[in-house]
Amino acid sequence: MIPLAILDQSSIAEGRSPAEAIRETIALAEAAEAMGYGRYWLAEHHNSGAHAGAAPEIVMAAIAARTSRIRIGSAGIMLPHYAPLKVAEVARCLEAIAPGRIDLGLGRAPGTDGRTAFALNPNAREEAERFPHRVAELMGFLGDGLPADHPWARIVANPRGPTRPEVWILGSSLYGAQVAAHFGLAYAFAQFITDAGAAEAIGLYRERFRPSAWSAAPRAAVAVFALAAATQDEARYHAASRLIWRVWRDRGLYAPLPRPERAAAEIAALPAEERAAVERLEAESFIGTGPDVLARLAAFARACGADEVAVLTPCHDPAARRASFAALAKASRLARAA
16 A cells, blocks of 8 residues: 655644644644654745745654654755755754654745745745755765865764755656756655646656665655545535635635635635636545545556655644544555455
């Protein structure tokens, strides 16, 4: 059975604060470990009315202090905003807190609008063009050091220890797949952003993968939106919040996740073209009972060549979100037993 991970954007829910979204993330991570999930990944967004996770590394530390087994990762750190040395130091600090449990997912996208990206780093656009070079420097700080002729060769990223973070490249296009393959790193494709392209990107990654000290063979994950409940109707009820949110996102509006009742009413009132788009998105999403969703996730992973599925479940009701992950975990255990 395909391994399952969790991806959390710390989505802000209508009627609750961004601070509550962060606390809900930490509580869900604790529950996820008890459910048996192997990874819990945290996204990075800035100046957003929809997502509260502006500093995934801080939340990772909080989760690490409350768990003992589950791997904790960034999905990701948006590298153009930061100096590779600082990212390496943060990653090593996290590794010292939770040895052998840290995933350092790196992204090239800004995770925000252009003005905010400029406020984070006035050179962010140029740094995005230098992404492969910055990845190489970060790997040097986390690995066996930089080349002897590199100006930063004598700099040490502390605190060093017997283990190091597992580095992933994240992406929603062919670019990230090529970077991951070139450096011999693990790769995760964000299907939930584009709704297409996973098979092509992962196929290219596997074709061009070069073994490295970080990974002897390609390892690929795909991140998707999925929601499970006791019945199909209940799952569709809770999924409506995310479906209408996608319409808002496509309009350029990043708002809190609405209550399901409001979401259903908004969908019903959409113009025919947008309502048809919602119907297509719902059909392509993984919404249903636990066994049904798990079977579809496994089939999708096989079809696109993924070794692992990271599940994103924006849901207005935190109890329903927890129940969704519990249903998938139970279905996975039953499938393995069978």
